[in-house]
Amino acid sequence: MRLTDVTSTMETILTALPTVPPYRVGGTSAALLKGVQLPAGDIDVLVARRADVDTFAAALSPFPYPAAWLPETAPTGTSPSSATWRPTAATPPSCAGR
Template identity: 70%
Template sequence: MSPNGLRDRTQLQEILSLVLDRWDPAASGIRYRLVGTGAALAQGVPLPAGDIDVLVARRQDVDGFADALAGFPCLEPPAWLPDARQYFTHFAVDGVDVGASTVEVPTGADTFECIGSGPWKFYVPTTVGRHTVAAVALELRLVSELVRDRPDRYLPLIEHLRSHGSDLDLIRRSMIDRGVEPGTRHRVLAQLESRPQPAAECGLTPRGRPTPD
């Protein structure tokens, strides 16, 4: 089966609440983060989100996630993906692709969305049903989208961060660590420091503040 993308933030909250009701990581003390486009949508950024991605620290937590969602169609059972260095599984939950994984790439940096200490250090608590979900900081999500060169994602993120405020130093460090070219770094920081206006007007066209842990 081919899962559908998320329609909006409301559907994200409904699906994620259903998953968390079954998995209940807080009751087991499981450390996790909402990452990917779902993390941005959960924080109110209006952008396309194709799935829901959950980052966990241990492989056994991926196995527990799979056990909790056993009543839904399994798209891929827990398995090690050597190229991506992930232990990963995903399911179709009410037609939406929901996955959990580790990302086992060593780094001493705290500026990556899904590796190192970054996602655990920089996050925003978001209420989803009866749960409080730690969503990765938008600053780190923005740089992921810049690296992937997806303007339909990074332009809404820039607009949201300009309007709501951002940690410019974290964005600057992340762009350097992740190899964003200098011209793009300059344009992004200039946009974020300027008054709110359409991102495309500042030259970036197609080619919530974080809570320190």
């Protein structure tokens, strides 16, 4: 993915949302948005509440590859209903969003 891929995809996603909950873009896509040149294969979107995950999933459902729970990529002991992210004082500045 290129920077333009990330920005245009995020614009498409955010336009599809009925309301935009607070979110962060993480991983290699966040690095691209910050100007770091490296290969990115996906866009990691982080939200704080389960309802926000559902909102993003519903907005993405009409697209060919909707969001999916990938248990093999999850930390041990998590499930779709228990995997949550909460910002802390130690949250790295590598996340971009609002």
